[in-house]
Amino acid sequence: MANYTSEQKINMLYDMMLIRGFEETVEKLFQDGKIHGTMHLCIGQEATAVGACAALTREDKITSNHRGHGHSIAKGTEVKGMMAELLGKETGYCKGKGGSMHIADLNVGNLGANGIVAAGLPLGTGAALASKMKNEGYVVLCFFGDGSTNEGAFHEALNLASVWDLPMVFFCENNLYGMSGSIKEMVNVEHISERAKAYGIPGVTINGNDVLEVAKTTEEAVARARKGEGPTLIEAETYRWRGHSRSDARKYRSRDEEKDWRKNRDPIARFKLQLIEENVLTEEKFAELEERMEKDLAEAVQFAEESPEPSLDTLTADIYA
Amino acid sequence: MANYTSEQKINMLYDMMLIRGFEETVEKLFQDGKIHGTMHLCIGQEATAVGACAALTREDKITSNHRGHGHSIAKGTEVKGMMAELLGKETGYCKGKGGSMHIADLNVGNLGANGIVAAGLPLGTGAALASKMKNEGYVVLCFFGDGSTNEGAFHEALNLASVWDLPMVFFCENNLYGMSGSIKEMVNVEHISERAKAYGIPGVTINGNDVLEVAKTTEEAVARARKGEGPTLIEAETYRWRGHSRSDARKYRSRDEEKDWRKNRDPIARFKLQLIEENVLTEEKFAELEERMEKDLAEAVQFAEESPEPSLDTLTADIYA
Amino acid sequence: MMVREITYADAIREAMSQRMRADDDVFILGEDIGIYGGAFGVTNGMIEEFGPERVRITPISEAAISGCAVGAAMMGMRPILEIQFSDFVMIAMDNIVNQAAKMRYMFGGKAQVPTVIRLPGGSGAGFAAQHSQSLEAWMAHVPGLIVVQPSNAYDAKGLMKTAINNNNPVLFYEHKLLYNSKGDVPEEEYEIPLGVAEVKREGTDLTVVATGVMVHRTLEAAKELEKEGISIEVIDPRTLVPLDTETIIESIKKTNRALVVYEAVERGGYGAEIASMIGESDAFDFLDAPVSRLGGVATPIPYNPKLEKAAVPQVENIIAKVKSVMNK
Amino acid sequence: MMVREITYADAIREAMSQRMRADDDVFILGEDIGIYGGAFGVTNGMIEEFGPERVRITPISEAAISGCAVGAAMMGMRPILEIQFSDFVMIAMDNIVNQAAKMRYMFGGKAQVPTVIRLPGGSGAGFAAQHSQSLEAWMAHVPGLIVVQPSNAYDAKGLMKTAINNNNPVLFYEHKLLYNSKGDVPEEEYEIPLGVAEVKREGTDLTVVATGVMVHRTLEAAKELEKEGISIEVIDPRTLVPLDTETIIESIKKTNRALVVYEAVERGGYGAEIASMIGESDAFDFLDAPVSRLGGVATPIPYNPKLEKAAVPQVENIIAKVKSVMNK
Ligand SMILES: Cc1ncc(C[n+]2csc(CCOP(=O)(O)OP(=O)(O)O)c2C)c(N)n1
Ligand SMILES: Cc1ncc(C[n+]2csc(CCOP(=O)(O)OP(=O)(O)O)c2C)c(N)n1
Ligand SMILES: [Mg+2]
Ligand SMILES: [Mg+2]
DSSP states (O other): OOOOOHHHHHHHHHHHHHHHHHHHHHHHHHHTTSSOSOOOOOTTOHHHHHHHHHTSOTTSEEEOOSSOHHHHHHHTOOHHHHHHHHTTOTTSTTTTSSOGGGOOBGGGTBOOOOSSTTTHHHHHHHHHHHHHHTTOOOOEEEEEESGGGGSHHHHHHHHHHHHTTOSEEEEEEEOSEETTEEHHHHOSSSOGGGGGGGGTSOEEEEETTOHHHHHHHHHHHHHHHHTTOOOEEEEEEOOOOSOSSSSOOOTTSOHHHHHHHHHHOOHHHHHHHHHHHTTSOOHHHHHHHHHHHHHHHHHHHHHHHHSOOOOGGGTTTTSOO | OOOOOHHHHHHHHHHHHHHHHHHHHHHHHHHTTSSOSOOOOOTTOHHHHHHHHHTSOTTSEEEOOSSOHHHHHHHTOOHHHHHHHHTTOTTSTTTTSSOGGGOOBGGGTBOOOOSSTTTHHHHHHHHHHHHHHTTOOOOEEEEEESGGGGSHHHHHHHHHHHHTTOSEEEEEEEOSEETTEEHHHHOSSSOGGGGGGGGTOOEEEEETTOHHHHHHHHHHHHHHHHTTOOOEEEEEEOOOOSOSSSSOOOTTSOHHHHHHHHHHOOHHHHHHHHHHHTTSOOHHHHHHHHHHHHHHHHHHHHHHHHSOOOOGGGTTTTSOO | OOEEEEEHHHHHHHHHHHHHHHOTTEEEEETTOSTTOOTTSTTTTHHHHHHHHHEEEOOSOHHHHHHHHHHHHHTTOEEEEEOSSGGGGGGGHIIIIIIIHHHHHHTTTOOOOOOEEEEEEOSOSSOOTTSOOOOHHHHHTSTTOEEEOOOSHHHHHHHHHHHHHSSSOEEEEEEGGGTTOEEEEESSOOOOOTTOOEEEEOOSSEEEEEOTHHHHHHHHHHHHHHHTTOOEEEEEOSEEESOOHHHHHHHHHHHSOEEEEEEEESTTSHHHHHHHHHHHSTTGGGOSSOOEEEEEOSSOOOSSHHHHHHHSOOHHHHHHHHHHHHTO | OOEEEEEHHHHHHHHHHHHHHHOTTEEEEETTOSTTOOTTSTTTTHHHHHHHHHEEEOOSOHHHHHHHHHHHHHTTOEEEEEOSSGGGGGGGHIIIIIIIHHHHHHTTTOOOOOOEEEEEEOSOSSOOTTSOOOOHHHHHTSTTOEEEOOOSHHHHHHHHHHHHHSSSOEEEEEEGGGTTOEEEEESSOOOOOTTOOEEEEOOSSEEEEEOTHHHHHHHHHHHHHHHTTOOEEEEEOSEEESOOHHHHHHHHHHHSOEEEEEEEESTTSHHHHHHHHHHHSTTGGGOSSOOEEEEEOSSOOOSSHHHHHHHSOOHHHHHHHHHHHHTO
16 A cells, blocks of 8 residues: 655645636636536545546546546646637547547546446446456546446446456445435435445445545555456545536535535545645645646646637548548 | 135146146247247246245236246236237237237236346336326236346336335346356356345345245235335246257256256145145146146147237237327 | 417426326426426426426436336326436437337237337537437337427427327427527417428428428528528428328429438438438429438537537528529 | 358358457457357357457346447457347447447547447347347448448458458348358458448349348349349448448439338338438439338337238339339
8 A cells, every 4th residue: 555655645635726726717617608518517526536546557547427527637637638628629638529528538548538427337347358358457447426326337337347357446426416316315225335245346435535545445446456356346425516517506405515515525625734734735835736726727728728629621530430 | 924725825836837838838839830939938937937926916017028928827817818929829918919028918917028138127117106106006026037137227127116115026036047148157246136235125035946935035025015115126046947048059057957956946846745745735636737737728729729810901000009 | 378488498398287287197207307407497396396206306227217117108107208318318228119119019009108208309509429419210210109309389388298198109309409499389288289290481492391400490591592582391390200291292292392401410310211201202203303301410419619510400501402402 | 262152150250250360359249159159159169269258258238248349449459249139239329329439539539449249130030029120220320330231141251351350330230031041251351341332133124222131032023023024233232331322323323213122110211311312312313213112111020920021021022112113
């Protein structure tokens, strides 16, 4: 189990800050009408993305879902190309054709967000099988939400990964809701992690807002997968601060519940405090990080805004290989 | 818990004999080229069908699968109409249009066999929901095999039934194989019934070749469902004596294994012996039952063979209501 | 009848609510259709009126909930299932095509499946490739299914009542871009029969058969074309299965030219069926030009708005296509 | 090249085996494809040669195994997935249509999905409504997919090699009734290019475009018709996407008459696309009769053999249809 160096911890904190800053910027650009379509922000869930990816090498892969900005950034996908993609520009990771729900960056092992709930899990089994058959040693971690565990694809993928001992980690971000559906009403188990029993694999529930706990737990699962001992189901409890997508009055949950999570369980504030107590961080250093983040994001926005739109003749490009 | 009368026990035995006789007759007719297409025989599994249906009222419903002849007979569907259907005759339950995989008899609560593995489970949730919303009090029992528990439909249906407390019984006939796939290699749990944990419902594994144990267990599950306490998953261990369907060399299992089940775990021989020991049955009485069965089946075959084929103009009848 | 201007979404909601008040067997189920009102607000307020027993919020389980709708219908209920985006119907195909569409037939006429499956489809909202498809052609190819595609609020309300009262599985294609479009709609319940097209505009030079959102774009194009002296007749089939072939054929016998405009990918879209049907009909001898089609480009729907627009027929494309047919 | 007579099933197996010997990235997965040899024996003996790592017997989980094939392809493998009956593809639609077909495009060209999905389809074996469908039109409507439909052993082997080496998702439609049909097939590997139709028979009076098992029934019909002095040209497109429009159009310019024959339900089948394409092409001016179609009856496939035969075109139906077109 790696003991993270101060530098690594600072990097984790920075990534969490960058994710939140990215999402806040995207939200603003959306309100200003510079981003269209829809988006699913992960503000409040920064620790799951960063903690999980901290346990992965660059060669390891992730599959993501509709709420994927944080996963991408944590896996090393750059905010410039992401921002450009959200603005539908040619310089975006998908050349402006994918948008928020389809950002992918295979060079860093980011196999892509997905607009279909739970679709990343079956795809992940395939990537893991390729790793196994080609002896490439990489592990595949699939991010998905609590609500997606009621899809048949979740069941079939976990079973397949289990019987084939695929090098995988199934990482469930349980943010208590699937869109408007409270997970308490959508499943009859106390913890999503109990579902691991149906596949004879380990299942564990952790605090998804404690980035180090997330990293530690994921590391164990990754080690297990790499040893060829098969997949693990991790349930990380967290909370989505914003609405499900652009238009959500959040009638299905209380303002008090939201307040509690924001005030008392903010993954960034928590980690910041922890690092200050560990004397790894100072307020000055934190201010520097904020400055750097704002600069990085400002550059990303400028890059995106100055980038050209894809030309019309690219409409039918890249359909077939 | 009902203590079955001698008459009820004799009826159960007779139904088991009738099922086996029916299947042997079908097999013969198939070999003689009088039945075409395919068929999935349930010889060796008579106790699951009869035991489970013994716990149901006529108003209760079942959904079945591709191996459904036994389920139909046990639920009260008549062998005449079934035989006629297998011969593709107008007098068959489906007017010759459905065949072996689609026999249905709504009048006795037989909602139909199904050619799609696990498809009967989601359909069953709907029937159970109708029972609940219309306050009709009937319970829906879904028959399915071990192999179908790896379909997403199994997962989604059990979860839905659980969170909605639907009046259902999920009855898994674990005959060790899904076609050629050994269930031991297809799931990573000791018992299919463990999968109930993923839905917070009771799960139990029983001897599927002991008709009274099957009936008793199903009765408890049905009582629970009727009380509005939700579904139960029953795994009944049994064995398919024949190949999966018409053409199966059974290379995936050993002759010794087959012999062991046939010789030592024949559900009919077992029940017969038990009833003789209980002085409920005599060899004479058993011989009478056999005679009656042969007569019933002979009549069914005659009825089927003498029945007319559907006229060509029925090709497009009954597509739309 | 008291008539007001309401939106397409309001019209669908009103039709469902009126049926639910009149018939206890009717209920709705789907993801987020409760207090959230569904992804497009179509079910807003319904759970408040009818409660959670008849407005059933489901887990994210398209295979189970579609099977549940079919099973409940088989047992005498009249479920209305909302599939949040029509693209997610992929996960429900078995229940719709292998079960609902065939059950009555396979069972020799002894069952019926009166259920409505609502499918919000179409592009134009920036949701990209997995949330913008128009795949109604798949369903129209399957015997046992009824396929409805209302283009306006009035038709949406009338066809929804018809769909709910129909004893077969009905695929009800709604269009994202139409939800907020307003139209005059009577308060009272009314039905629009299946298989009856509407001539949206009379013309003499060319008949355009257009579906869904294309009806509006074609009507706009018609105005422009009129200025240039081209008079087109516009027909909205309203229901794809059954299809009102007679109205279409009669119109073409009059105008002698035919163009089919649809949003779905042109290749293999239902417009191909309509065009072939015309070619095989006795309108053939009246044709002064080949029966033409204008459908979507053979591409997944891109995210960038300019590309997205370019992927499906717009008013200017329709104008250009009509002219090219006129010059043939 | 050394040529022998082998069956359609043997030809598919041989093509897969030869590719697997030549390319470690190629492997097969599916239900019961091991010692059982698959429902139709196509994979007989393969697990004995290649072992369980490359002949992967899967659980009964069409959603997982189709996603697994797509994911593995994305990461550099070349999986061949057997869906036991094409009807079961309903459960795999999301992975094929929302994922495989769109991934490359959605990702801006940064991924490719070289996988072959084998789909045994068609009626005639008495398997009834859920095991006898012909739904290739669905796939042909989806941009990003390639759709292949070999009608004989030679084409099956050559197209399989092409499909395996192609870098896109290929839907490979096989026909149950053809598995045991024999043909001359070279031992060596060879490819048949996509989008190249074959003129199976030359003729002067009418062009029939036929697919799958209908190619054989049409050729039989042609013999009968010849006796009556009607000379038909028969074209087998072999691949639906891409489609060899040129060969079809040139033929019709010569014969001046066109009929499209397919097993799928006529309404909304791919034959509608072919017929519309012909009508819109410059063959239009050469037509002496409307472009006609003969497809399956709009019904689920019934179990009774007489009804089953009546549900899809038979030789006599083709003969009758050709005559009716000749008399138009
Ligand atoms: C197959 C499918 N069904 C429904 C949707 C619509 N949808 C998008 S996200 C979402 C909620 C997912 O909840 P969860 O998995 O918990 O992820 P979260 O949004 O909470 O991060 C739903 C219902 C979809 N995209 N795909
Ligand atoms: C969706 C689907 N996949 C595959 C099949 C082919 N198939 C029919 S029965 C069967 C095995 C089912 O095994 P199990 O559920 O254990 O039932 P059993 O045959 O053992 O009674 C398979 C793979 C099918 N009919 N439907
Ligand atoms: Mg969630
Ligand atoms: Mg079994």
